[in-house]
């Protein structure tokens with residue numbers, strides 16, 4: 275006879291298991307009606323608890339001799355990077371994951387994805403999943419409908435060519451700092467740390483007008499000082515998960531670890547900093563002073579301009595940002611600045627780390643871009659160059675960026691049908707998706723499917739983005755153009771598409787290209803061979819490491835970036 279305390283544990287557990295099975299059965303019935311292939315998964319792909327332990331638990335199930343195939347193949351974050359286009363090749367352009375939580379549609383069809391992007395009212399962002407990003411205030415990433423339109427209109431004004439000019443010069447400056455650090459020693463294993471520092475510094479400069487000198491991971495202070503703006507931003511970005519789960523105000527409870535209290539302090543410092551810039555900017559506007567081109571000042575000014583243009587004639591001049599529908603409130607400005615940092619920092623830093631590791635495996639690609647950099651800059655110092663003049667000429671460098679995000683896309687796109695069922699055409703057939711279906715454009719499959727990318731679709735090959743028009747002109751570089759897919763059927767969605775396309779797309783491209791210019795104009799990187807290895811074997815090992823060691827934490831990243839050991843040398 276089971277003891278009462280055992281029963282008190284077993285009965286609720288059994289009840290929970292029955293409830294989960296019941297939900298799964300209901301969702302299965304709904305999913306079958308759609309008419310697409312169905313894969314059953316025991317745990318919802320968006321379950322936060324599961325997401326925090328999935329990759330630690332699954333290896334155990336993989337070792338078991340029976341069953342669990344779909345579970346171990348698909349039920350973890352980042353499965354799509356390992357699987358690439360194989361699931362879609364076997365199951366077709368679309369299939370369903372049915373789980374006890376939600377029904378998840380996976381689509382790998384360029385026209386259907388373009389249609390989803392175009393129907394922004396039908397396929398919205400599941401904002402309830404992103405509620406946590408409202409820590410500093412509502413923002414572009416977490417709003418929908420008219421609220422989102424208001425945010426988008428104002429924030430779009432900030433991501434302009436003047437801001438890109440700042441991104442350009444800061445990226446080159448920071449890359450020169452990296453170069454000094456790497457070339458002063460025999461090897462470096464801090465590529466990922468250094469690209470994070472670089473990206474943080476570019477964000478500080480282009481986001482807030484604050485410039486910092488680059489210091490390599492080994493030289494930088496190890497103190498976790500949360501009192502300066504830069505350190506507070508770094509601490510916030512490094513600890514997004516506890517921050518968004520608990521909220522900034524709950525982090526200073528006496529029973530929480532000291533590191534979380536420091537995080538709380540960092541949020542206070544960051545907010546105070548934003549408040550002081552905000553107040554300064556408002557004063558500057560009142561006194562008719564010209565503003566800077568960084569994101570914060572542009573945001574305050576753009577918001578003020580909309581507020582004033584919406585204000586009734588009598589209210590003009592005295593209009594407060596909080597009072598008029600058209601502008602953003604102070605909290606919304608902070609919310610947007612946070613989301614720019616959140617969405618723009620690690621995406622770019624991780625992409626840069628992948629890009630530098632990949633390029634180290636390909637001396638031919640380094641030579642190929644160096645040829646272009648040399649043709650574009652000649653003897654000119656890139657640090658003093660003009661973005662508007664030079665950036666459009668650096669097509670090969672841009673190809674390295676596109677090819678890196680094609681294979682190592684840092685962030686997935688998530689849409690939902692919302693409360694209504696929605697028809698969706700996939701190939702020749704139209705399917706009705708039930709309400710609350712989550713839609714995932716299968717970026718990893720789409721970005722590698724041989725029907726779009728050919729037989730070498732899994733190879734990192736930047737030259738695929740460049741087409742050369744044969745002319746009588748002997749200048750090869752001048753005859754090259756950057757390849758663009760037609761928008762209505764593009765198999766490339768790394769920065770999303772349609773109205774909700776990433777507003778930081780150009781920002782990240784300019785940053786990456788600027789870094790390539792800074793690093794590869796006169797220098798080359800190579801993996802340091804292990805004992806008994808030659809350079810070619812070291813390159814093969816590094817390529818395999820990138821392939822096998824890539825996984826999803828908050829974003830796609832190298833799981834052990836310290837194993838990327840590079841030497842950086844001046845090219846003679």
Ligand code: HEM
Nearest residue numbers: 414415614617618621622625687688768769770776778782
């Ligand atoms: C390699 C770099 C980057 C990649 C691949 C990337 C990719 C994306 C993608 C795919 C989305 C759409 C997500 C969805 O629909 O669920 C997005 C949205 C967004 N990104 Fe980026 N991003 C990058 C860099 C940046 C940068 C540098 C910034 C800002 C400085 C930024 C700011 C944003 C914001 C604010 C959104 C939300 C837009 C909206 O909902 O209207 N991103 N990004």
